[in-house]
Amino acid sequence: MPRTTSSPREDTGNSALLVMDVQRGVVDRYAGDGALVDRLRQAVAAARAMAVPVVFVRVALRPGRPEVSSRNKAFAAASLSGLSLGEQDEATQIHPALEPQVGDPVVVKKRVSAFTGSDLEVLLRSMGIEHLVLTGIATSGVVLSTLREAADRDYELTVLHDACADADPEVHRVLTEKIFPRQAEVISVAEWASRVPVREGGR
Numbered sequence: 001m002p003r004t005t006s007s008p009r010e011d012t013g014n015s016a017l018l019v020m021d022v023q024r025g026v027v028d029r030y031a032g033d034g035a036l037v038d039r040l041r042q043a044v045a046a047a048r049a050m051a052v053p054v055v056f057v058r059v060a061l062r063p064g065r066p067e068v069s070s071r072n073k074a075f076a077a078a079s080l081s082g083l084s085l086g087e088q089d090e091a092t093q094i095h096p097a098l099e100p101q102v103g104d105p106v107v108v109k110k111r112v113s114a115f116t117g118s119d120l121e122v123l124l125r126s127m128g129i130e131h132l133v134l135t136g137i138a139t140s141g142v143v144l145s146t147l148r149e150a151a152d153r154d155y156e157l158t159v160l161h162d163a164c165a166d167a168d169p170e171v172h173r174v175l176t177e178k179i180f181p182r183q184a185e186v187i188s189v190a191e192w193a194s195r196v197p198v199r200e201g202g203r
Contacts, residue, residue, distance in 0.1 A: 018114060023095060055106075140171050
């Protein structure tokens with residue numbers, strides 16, 4: 001089981017839930033039997049009940065993909081494969097089971113980390129956010145990259161390990177049990193949802 005590195009939080013007033021790369025093309029490849037989507041929905045519902053802002057993050061590129069460098073192994077390969085990454089492509093839209101509500105920010109990034117090529121940092125600072133709760137696909141992709149960058153930016157971090165997934169279950173296990181706890185608290189969706197009483201006015 002993932003290990004935690006800090007005591008339970010009593011206040012979520014400066015927190016935000018990041019739901020990352022849960023777009024159609026990604027969910028279709030990783031979601032499997034739908035259990036992951038169900039847990040992501042539970043995390044979003046818990047955030048709304050606690051009046052914690054929900055921020056969705058997706059990756060999408062301009063027509064012609066001018067942002068893709070031939071030196072970037074992962075994105076260049078994706079471009080050559082014909083993977084749909086256009087901003088208007090169906091594959092880059094948030095999965096309908098997790099559709100944002102009115103007022104939920106949707107951040108568009110250009111690389112693996114949620115911060116790279118996006119306005120996420122500006123958004124978080126303007127909202128007074130100091131604590132990020134991370135979920136998304138894949139554990140070794142957007143979750144790892146965002147966690148590392150967020151830690152360097154001095155955010156407090158929580159990872160909901162069962163609201164993340166990776167193509168390689170062993171990679172997911174090693175990251176959530178051995179790597180992430182060095183910089184974040186790692187807990188389940190149920191543990192996080194049970195910590196703080198529901199706030200009046202939760203969305």
